[in-house]
Amino acid sequence: MSDTEASPELSLPHAVALSWGVAERPQRGPKRELSIERIVEAAIEIADAEGLGALSMAKVASALGFTTMSLYRYVTSKDDLLLLMQDAAATVELPEPPEDDWRTGLKQWTLANVEALRRHPWYSQIPVTGVPITPNVIRLVDMALRALRPARLSDNEKMACVLLVASYARAVGVVQAEIDGTGAPAEEVTGASYAPALAALITEDRFPDLAPVVASGAYTADDYDDFGFGLERVLDGIQRYIDETSHADASAGTTHAAAPALDREAEDAALYGSDKRVKEAAKARREAEKALREARKREREALRNARERAENMRAKAAR
Structure with missing residues (x-):
């Protein structure tokens, strides 16, 4: 039987066949001290603690108290081991x-x-x-x-x-x-500990859309899911x-x-967009949108000025 065949009826990569329990397993000694399950469990413990880069067949063997060659009787390669680890960790x-x-x-x-x-x-x-x-x-x-x-x-x-x-x-x-x-502590993760510095550096002239978000506190908020x-x-x-x-x-x-x-509003606009009153209403909408953009700009300017005043007051109080 080849490495890619689990049985005459199934043709799977060896590690996949192992995960399903349909591959031939090595004859273990009388003490049955080593198994695929133990190997995978030890490998996961190492990867959880030290990261995937620290994982090797030799390290797993050492953790189990066996030689590296002993592991290869059960798992033929590190790639196979990774696949078995991935499947074991997917238990939810x-x-x-x-x-x-x-x-x-x-x-x-x-x-x-x-x-x-x-x-x-x-x-x-x-x-x-x-x-x-x-x-x-x-x-x-x-x-x-x-x-x-x-x-x-x-x-x-x-x-x-x-x-x-x-x-x-x-x-x-x-x-x-x-x-x-x-x-890292939560205030570093969210950036809250850097909020004053960010507020000073993220200015509206350089970051016109982000600046008001920073000023509102939303950028470094930790109470929003x-x-x-x-x-x-x-x-x-x-x-x-x-x-x-x-x-x-x-x-x-x-x-x-x-x-x-159908989007009824879009359909109506396509059908009746040439109507005089529709045109007048559309013009009024565009003017209102322009006024809203200008109002938002004034709001951002007011927020920036308020922030600058607050910073000046804090600076004076600290003197």
Whole structure:
């Protein structure tokens, strides 16, 4: 039997076959002291503590008290070990999703994935090479599809939604894990400790749109759930798509998507834009928008002046 064959019926890469338990395993000694599970567990402990760069077959063998060659009887390469580690780290437990609420279930799934990435920062450093083919990662996909069961979506659309939220979870998990790894206090992470300096450096003439955000305190705020907000908007997008489409003959796997609801205002503008009163109203709208932009500019100037006055007062008080 070749390394890429788990059985006459299955043809899988050796490490994938190992993850499914369908590959031949070496004959272990009478004490049965070493196993694939122990090797993977030790490797994960090293990667969690020291990072993926510190991981080697020799280091895993040393941690287990065996020779490096002993490990190769169980795991034939470091690449195989990484795949087995990735699958083992993908173990996530979730409550049963609501029967009629796909949104809550998918939100729970996404949050759980973020936390898994934070527990194992090295996970995202292993490149994505294709669709999931190991059991625990496939179980994650199955759990997401279970959450989406009540959603009126085709199979292709459900898989696209899983990829969408998984990508969002991966991006956020990577950032959170990197922040966790710095060990920096919250005020440094948010930039709050640098707020006065940032307010002085980020001026409206150089950064006209960011300056008022810094002045308002939103740039360094730590009491706003940016990730939660983004996730809700992603889920809003899926919900809107579901609302705007209909599907028929789901059992046959066919999908009949209804055309999105027409934007009535845009349609009317196209049909009646030449009407005299419509033109006058459109002109008034443009003038109002221009006035609003000017008002916002004055507001930014007022904020900058208020900030400068406050800084001058603090400077005088410190003398």
